[in-house]
Amino acid sequence: MPAGGGAARAEQIATLEGLAHERLVSPHIESLLNEWIDPSTGQAAEHWDEPSRSLLRETWRDFSRARKLPSDFVIRLSRECSLAQQAWVTARAESQFSKFLPSLRTILDLKCEETQYLGYRDSPYDALLDTYEPGATVGQLTPLFAQLRARLVPLLKRVQASKVRIDDTCLHHSFDHTKQIEFGRLVLVAMGYDFERGRLDLSAHPFTTSFHPTDVRVTTRVFEKDLPSCLFSCIHEGGHGLYDQGLDPRYYGSPLGESVSLGFHESQSRLWENCVGRSRAFWQCFYPILQHTFPQQLAGVPLDQFYAAINRVTPSLIRVEADELTYNLHIMLRVEIEQALIERRAHPEDLPSLWNDRMEAYLGITPAQDADGVLQDVHWSMGAFGYFPTYTLGNLYSVQFFEQAKLELPQLEEQIAAGQLVPLRHWLEQKIHRWGRMFTPDHLARRVTGNGVTPEPFLRYLEAKYGALYRL
Amino acid sequence: MPAGGGAARAEQIATLEGLAHERLVSPHIESLLNEWIDPSTGQAAEHWDEPSRSLLRETWRDFSRARKLPSDFVIRLSRECSLAQQAWVTARAESQFSKFLPSLRTILDLKCEETQYLGYRDSPYDALLDTYEPGATVGQLTPLFAQLRARLVPLLKRVQASKVRIDDTCLHHSFDHTKQIEFGRLVLVAMGYDFERGRLDLSAHPFTTSFHPTDVRVTTRVFEKDLPSCLFSCIHEGGHGLYDQGLDPRYYGSPLGESVSLGFHESQSRLWENCVGRSRAFWQCFYPILQHTFPQQLAGVPLDQFYAAINRVTPSLIRVEADELTYNLHIMLRVEIEQALIERRAHPEDLPSLWNDRMEAYLGITPAQDADGVLQDVHWSMGAFGYFPTYTLGNLYSVQFFEQAKLELPQLEEQIAAGQLVPLRHWLEQKIHRWGRMFTPDHLARRVTGNGVTPEPFLRYLEAKYGALYRL
Numbered sequence: 001m002p003a004g005g006g007a008a009r010a011e012q013i014a015t016l017e018g019l020a021h022e023r024l025v026s027p028h029i030e031s032l033l034n035e036w037i038d039p040s041t042g043q044a045a046e047h048w049d050e051p052s053r054s055l056l057r058e059t060w061r062d063f064s065r066a067r068k069l070p071s072d073f074v075i076r077l078s079r080e081c082s083l084a085q086q087a088w089v090t091a092r093a094e095s096q097f098s099k100f101l102p103s104l105r106t107i108l109d110l111k112c113e114e115t116q117y118l119g120y121r122d123s124p125y126d127a128l129l130d131t132y133e134p135g136a137t138v139g140q141l142t143p144l145f146a147q148l149r150a151r152l153v154p155l156l157k158r159v160q161a162s163k164v165r166i167d168d169t170c171l172h173h174s175f176d177h178t179k180q181i182e183f184g185r186l187v188l189v190a191m192g193y194d195f196e197r198g199r200l201d202l203s204a205h206p207f208t209t210s211f212h213p214t215d216v217r218v219t220t221r222v223f224e225k226d227l228p229s230c231l232f233s234c235i236h237e238g239g240h241g242l243y244d245q246g247l248d249p250r251y252y253g254s255p256l257g258e259s260v261s262l263g264f265h266e267s268q269s270r271l272w273e274n275c276v277g278r279s280r281a282f283w284q285c286f287y288p289i290l291q292h293t294f295p296q297q298l299a300g301v302p303l304d305q306f307y308a309a310i311n312r313v314t315p316s317l318i319r320v321e322a323d324e325l326t327y328n329l330h331i332m333l334r335v336e337i338e339q340a341l342i343e344r345r346a347h348p349e350d351l352p353s354l355w356n357d358r359m360e361a362y363l364g365i366t367p368a369q370d371a372d373g374v375l376q377d378v379h380w381s382m383g384a385f386g387y388f389p390t391y392t393l394g395n396l397y398s399v400q401f402f403e404q405a406k407l408e409l410p411q412l413e414e415q416i417a418a419g420q421l422v423p424l425r426h427w428l429e430q431k432i433h434r435w436g437r438m439f440t441p442d443h444l445a446r447r448v449t450g451n452g453v454t455p456e457p458f459l460r461y462l463e464a465k466y467g468a469l470y471r472l
Numbered sequence: 473m474p475a476g477g478g479a480a481r482a483e484q485i486a487t488l489e490g491l492a493h494e495r496l497v498s499p500h501i502e503s504l505l506n507e508w509i510d511p512s513t514g515q516a517a518e519h520w521d522e523p524s525r526s527l528l529r530e531t532w533r534d535f536s537r538a539r540k541l542p543s544d545f546v547i548r549l550s551r552e553c554s555l556a557q558q559a560w561v562t563a564r565a566e567s568q569f570s571k572f573l574p575s576l577r578t579i580l581d582l583k584c585e586e587t588q589y590l591g592y593r594d595s596p597y598d599a600l601l602d603t604y605e606p607g608a609t610v611g612q613l614t615p616l617f618a619q620l621r622a623r624l625v626p627l628l629k630r631v632q633a634s635k636v637r638i639d640d641t642c643l644h645h646s647f648d649h650t651k652q653i654e655f656g657r658l659v660l661v662a663m664g665y666d667f668e669r670g671r672l673d674l675s676a677h678p679f680t681t682s683f684h685p686t687d688v689r690v691t692t693r694v695f696e697k698d699l700p701s702c703l704f705s706c707i708h709e710g711g712h713g714l715y716d717q718g719l720d721p722r723y724y725g726s727p728l729g730e731s732v733s734l735g736f737h738e739s740q741s742r743l744w745e746n747c748v749g750r751s752r753a754f755w756q757c758f759y760p761i762l763q764h765t766f767p768q769q770l771a772g773v774p775l776d777q778f779y780a781a782i783n784r785v786t787p788s789l790i791r792v793e794a795d796e797l798t799y800n801l802h803i804m805l806r807v808e809i810e811q812a813l814i815e816r817r818a819h820p821e822d823l824p825s826l827w828n829d830r831m832e833a834y835l836g837i838t839p840a841q842d843a844d845g846v847l848q849d850v851h852w853s854m855g856a857f858g859y860f861p862t863y864t865l866g867n868l869y870s871v872q873f874f875e876q877a878k879l880e881l882p883q884l885e886e887q888i889a890a891g892q893l894v895p896l897r898h899w900l901e902q903k904i905h906r907w908g909r910m911f912t913p914d915h916l917a918r919r920v921t922g923n924g925v926t927p928e929p930f931l932r933y934l935e936a937k938y939g940a941l942y943r944l
Contacts, residue, residue: 004669005687008724012683197476211484215477252480 010082017078018071025067033060051256054438058255061134068117077110081383088381095371097352104348104380108341111385115342125342128386132262133393135442138339141389145332147455148392153362155463156325159313160364162470168309171227173297180222183293184234187286191272192425193218193238197245205320206233208269210244212252217241227294228310232273239272240265242425246433260432261441262387263453266394267401268428274324274395275402275461276416276424280307285419311469315363317372325462326363328395333358334377334388342385397445399458401432404449482554489550490543497539505532523728526910530727533606540589549582553855560853567843569824576820576852580813583857587814597814600858604734605865607914610811613861617804619927620864625834627935628797631785632836634942640781643699645769652694655765656706659758663744664897665690665710669717677792678705680741682716684724689713699766700782704745711744712737714897718905732904733913734859735925738866739873740900746796746867747874747933748888748896752779757891783941787835789844797934798835800867805830806849806860814857869917871930873904876921 001009023029037044037060044056084103091100115124123138130136185200203219210216218237222230243265251257259265276282280303283290287306291298298306313323319330337354340346346354355374356366367373379387405427406412415423431448438444442452466472473481495501509516509532516528556575563572587596595610602608657672675691682688690709694702715737723729731737748754752775755762759778763770770778785795791802809826812818818826827846828838839845851859877899878884887895903920910916914924938944 001687002667002669002671002689004666005684008684008686008721194476195474197474199474212477212480214480215473217474 006086010079013082014075014079018075021066021071021074055254055256058437080106084381092371092375095369097370107383108348111383125339132387132390144455148328151459158472159466159470164470166308166312168312170301171309172225174224175227177222179293180230184220184230188238190419190421191238192422193241194245198241206237208237208240213245213247213249216244235277236269236273239269243268243433246429247436248434251436256436256438258437260437260444262390263393266391267397270394270398271402275398278311281413281417283307284417315365317367328392329362331388331392338385393453396453396455396458399461400449403457478558482551485554486547486551490547493538493543493546527726527728530909552578556853564843564847567841569842579855580820583855597811604859604862616927620800623931630944631938631942636942638780638784640784642773643781644697646696647699649694651765652702656692656702660710662891662893663710664894665713666717670713678709680709680712685717685719685721688716707749708741708745711741715740715905718901719908720906723908728908728910730909732909732916734862735865738863739869742866742870743874750783753885753889755779756889787837789839800864801834803860803864810857865925868925868927868930871933872921875929
């Protein structure tokens, strides 16, 4: 969009959001739902088959949440978020938090207003969490993050105290733009990402968007001197793309044709990016191909050295560049801050100092400028308070699912080492993707793994992986 | 879009078209219009001011046309056109007319059905013409095309018989991709195309799209060995872009915020592309810059030779590559064929031979394959029957408007020769762009030039220009 188009786009999006809201809460939909559902419980009668009961339950969820919001509020929120996003772009470019502060106040007030419409039992933050991760609450997340903090912070300290020094200069030579994309494409094909129903393009920030299971689009970005950026963006977004390609097309346009939660979506991208893409097994097959693609840069670098380099731990300022170990510390500080904002225990103007204090406490570093600190993420400008926890949930789920896959696919390690990734994709599709919102997130997690979300497998995985790499 | 996404997109577009149609013909809109307009005449009461009367007249036009079409027909037509477009892509790629024929039959049947809904006095083709060029009829176009044919075909013969041979090899050396785009951008800036409210990007086929006067986007394409392609695409689409940027933002979202007709829109692109961009005056200023950009290729080519090269006349197979003289012969054959199809005087299966016969008659050449003949344009697959005449109307209008501008801006030639293009843009904005649909196309043409559309100025312009170039 040209810079001058921002105000018009805000109106256009607000109009569309308003129309969609108006249709969802229309008397016609209400009378249909009242006919089929007991409005006091949100449950459909027993005589419906299971998919129909799920469809009605999830439609009722969407309807009853939407009905709590006045249409003019939906329009106002949409317009202000669109405008705030543009203010954030400018503020970040100039690293001027003060330029974002007025928009942030507006958005925060609107989100607090939204929690009042939506209602909550314990914390107003719960009302927002539920938007992205149905069923998630502060009561559930607080002990979960406490467990992570209790073991990640000491683990990081041990890694930093280790005598092992990992050299990753091999990843920062000059790598041809086109060859980087070609290699990313090759990995996507191996993962079973269907290019007949999908694309790979370039963008400033990698993302996945989907219009239908037959039209899924992932993007990556390429830096000449940063091999991991394009590579792991392709794998990460490919994991999202496989979820969207794996949704059941028969349910397209209904809740059953949508992903069950953002935590589940992130679990798919992180499973492929980390459990697969940063594993030794994966590179047994793919490293020789990568060396063949970049012989000058990598021919003399042994597999072990490459594997260590892509798993090097180093506290850094930017979330999207963080390693597996420090990543959740980045999330934790955001969650603590946004929860305090929504509970009105913190003030927007104090954000830079709140941010910097926590960076120091968790990661031992402080950003020199707000562009590398509190202004780095787009989420708050979009009104996406309550979104960040889903990244951590995704990380925890990813290890839970991968461990379950290893149990059910005894040959999985050997298959990955042989570049055969399709059996894993197939397992994920059968166990997770095709169900859409048929089950609630917690129910689906229990169906797949026997448990709800839990940090233990993730922490064990990190402790084992980095214990070995850093000889702890 | 990935290839597999076609069917889903057809449903999505059909759904949106259906919803938009449903809203436009809703009882709410009808009762409002009935309150403000005399439905027997479509006129608003005298007490409204002029913009309001125009707004009501044009809203009534859109409403009453839409109301004649059943919603399920709108949805069916939209879906089939979306699918047919994809069939056309394949058929053209393989140059297999037979692969497009079934879709063409479907679309033709639907368009004939549409003419019955819309109604017409003389020819069913009138009903479709009016979609793109309000007020245009076969009765008006037939003598107009006859005049063009009567003078263009002999003019082409004289050009071909001329002893002057124009050499355009200077345009087909190797030209750097980035520098071509940079030069196109430079010309757009000089034209007054506002990059704060506009973009320039690349696409397979150049086009202009607009979401608001503050968000207008033009595209071009670049061929290393074809300098005119990127250059004149930029200027042509820039002409469209200036129209869209010049619409009055106060009327956005209403008929008064829309262009008055496709013929007028094309007049803007052709005025800039041909009357300005292929004129000697324009290159007096811009040729030295172009030479400076491509010194190796152009330093030794005098301005006169370059000017002749970009105006070389040669009968060719592809419309979008045609010179100014032969362009309307391409249009003429399409208009004759599509009118015969809609009047059921011709059959879809005979299209390739109808096409090739006329190419031979008007241009003296015959395509070796249907991809370069009857399959070259997307329009019929999109259901856009009645669209082609607007290209010719645009050419005629472009010269009428440019001659009027020269009368009203006595310094225009000198300004163009000095690279000062903004006075012309300003004149077009004041005379045409900002009015949107305030007046009917014919009324607006008369306001600007004192006349409705007429081929005489265009023919005189061509005869003078090519008479001089080819020393006829």
